[in-house]
Every structure is written in structure tokens, then in C-alpha cells.
Amino acid sequence: MEVENTFKQWKKQCLNKIDFSKKGSVDEDITNIVSVLNDSEKYFTTSSCSGRIIVIDGVSDCLDVQKQNCSWLFVTHQKCQKTDLVTALERSCGDVIFKFEPFILHVQCRQLGDAQLLHSVAVESGFRNSGITVGKKGKIIMAVRSTHCLEVPLSRKGQVLVSSDYIEFLVEVANQKMIENLRRIERFFECLQSAMHHEDLHCTSSEAVKEKSVYKRRRKRTQDSPVEACQSSNDATLSDEDNGLQNGMDLFT
Incomplete structure (x- = not known):
């Protein structure tokens, strides 16, 4: 910033x-x-x-x-x-x-x-x-x-x-x-x-995909039980990290 x-x-x-x-x-x-x-x-x-x-x-x-x-x-x-x-x-x-x-x-x-x-x-x-x-x-x-x-x-x-x-x-x-x-x-x-x-x-497409992904995770959390929601939250975090690694790898392909 x-x-x-x-x-x-x-x-x-x-x-x-x-x-x-x-x-x-x-x-x-x-x-x-x-x-x-x-x-x-x-x-x-x-x-x-x-x-x-x-x-x-x-x-x-x-x-x-x-x-x-x-x-x-x-x-x-x-x-x-x-x-x-x-x-x-x-x-x-x-x-x-x-x-x-x-x-x-x-x-x-x-x-x-x-x-x-x-x-x-x-x-x-x-x-x-x-x-x-x-x-x-x-x-x-x-x-x-x-x-x-x-x-x-x-x-x-x-x-x-x-x-x-x-x-x-x-x-x-x-x-x-x-x-x-x-x-x-x-x-x-x-x-x-x-x-x-x-x-x-490219920037608009990336932002749209990100917003759609966040919306899906939030919707799933409201439908799951508290335990399942917590597990879903952890899975989502791991998924974000995997996506970050994949994006990082894309820079060098």
C-alpha cells in the first residue's frame, strides 16, 4: 500500500x-x-x-x-x-x-x-x-x-x-x-x-473467479453442521493455498 x-x-x-x-x-x-x-x-x-x-x-x-x-x-x-x-x-x-x-x-x-x-x-x-x-x-x-x-x-x-x-x-x-x-x-x-x-x-476474470469461489464456500458453511462447517473452512483454506501454489507455478511455465 x-x-x-x-x-x-x-x-x-x-x-x-x-x-x-x-x-x-x-x-x-x-x-x-x-x-x-x-x-x-x-x-x-x-x-x-x-x-x-x-x-x-x-x-x-x-x-x-x-x-x-x-x-x-x-x-x-x-x-x-x-x-x-x-x-x-x-x-x-x-x-x-x-x-x-x-x-x-x-x-x-x-x-x-x-x-x-x-x-x-x-x-x-x-x-x-x-x-x-x-x-x-x-x-x-x-x-x-x-x-x-x-x-x-x-x-x-x-x-x-x-x-x-x-x-x-x-x-x-x-x-x-x-x-x-x-x-x-x-x-x-x-x-x-x-x-x-x-x-x-485477465484481472477482471481473476476477480470474478475469486468472488464466485468465496460465495460457494460461504453458502456451504451455512448449510453444514458446526463441525462440518469448521472442517469445510479448513478444507477451503487448504484449497486456497493449493491455488496459490499453482498460480505461482504458472509464472514459471
Whole structure:
């Protein structure tokens, strides 16, 4: 109970915090995923990005660029065009890097079993670099990650290092990666819904069987004599222990 209350407190604090990301809100392509997880009693999201194509101006000697805070020359969570990169390069006098970063999601989980379920969903959806970490205070974090990234330098101290044809080629590659990224996000959402629905059905079925079993035992006790009722109660206790052992064995089959 204490662990559950602590998890609820962590969830409340996290979801009530101000979003300090550059965008300031959840990306449109993953709002459904974030909503499903945050509506669950077992999870809440701590950070997320649907995937993006960005042009970054690195270390620069150009004071105008630094003053204008233009280290991010271009960013989109959808496909990009060649003109986007060309315009970004024209605005830079530093070291420009072109990047594609796939979908990433960090989720805090109530129990390790919940994290393992989410990890299975992620791997099944193509995010095979996903993993689980457990902090010193018992925080269980499940990270959904992928490896199909892209990072290419475009200029050095304001001098463009690549041709126009190569820029066009990079745009095609990045856009293909974005398309695949969105496909994996869709698969993740479908697998997540299926897994959570199956888990809910399993819990409901277990509770129904338990309630039915208790009802039968109580009915039998009222019909038996005091001695028989006592014996029936002992048998029921043993039966519960056997069921517990059987359930425990099922975990390892």
C-alpha cells in the first residue's frame, strides 16, 4: 500500500509540472499514446518526443547567431524539404549538423511487471533499443527507444561541406526514416491497446473467479453442521493455498 501511495504521489507531481520542453506540449502523433498511459493506474509519462528532423548550429564564433539564440536553425516532427535545409544553412556561420531522431518515450511504472509488459510492447513494435531502469528510490522507468537515427555534419565555421545533390539525398533518407518512425508509432499504439485490454480482462476474470469461489464456500458453511462447517473452512483454506501454489507455478511455465 505504501509503494502504491508513493507511486500516486510521484504521478500527481509529474503530471502537474509545467512542460519546459522547447515545444511546450505533447507532439500530435503521440497524444493518444500519452493519454492512454497517463489514464492508467499503472503508468505515467515523464518525457516524450514523436521523432524529429533538426538542423543545429554548433559552436560558433558568430555573435549574431548566439544573440538570436539560433542554435536550432530548423526543426520539424514531420517530413522536411530541401529548401528547409538550404534556408537553415544560409542562416548559419558555425558548425551545422543535420539530424533525424526517432520516437522516444520515458514512462514511470508502478511495478516491475508493468514495466516488463510495456517493454514487450515496445520491442514487438520495432523499438528494440528499449530498456528498463530501477532507481535507488524504487522508481521504475521504461524507456522506449530505437536505433534508426541519422546525424551528418553539413558545414564547418559557416562553410558548407556538401553539395546540393547530397543535401537532396539526405532529405530523402531522413523522410524515409520519419515514415518508418510513424509506422512504428502506430504499431506501438495498437499493441499497447491490445496488451492493456488483455491485462484488464485477465484481472477482471481473476476477480470474478475469486468472488464466485468465496460465495460457494460461504453458502456451504451455512448449510453444514458446526463441525462440518469448521472442517469445510479448513478444507477451503487448504484449497486456497493449493491455488496459490499453482498460480505461482504458472509464472514459471
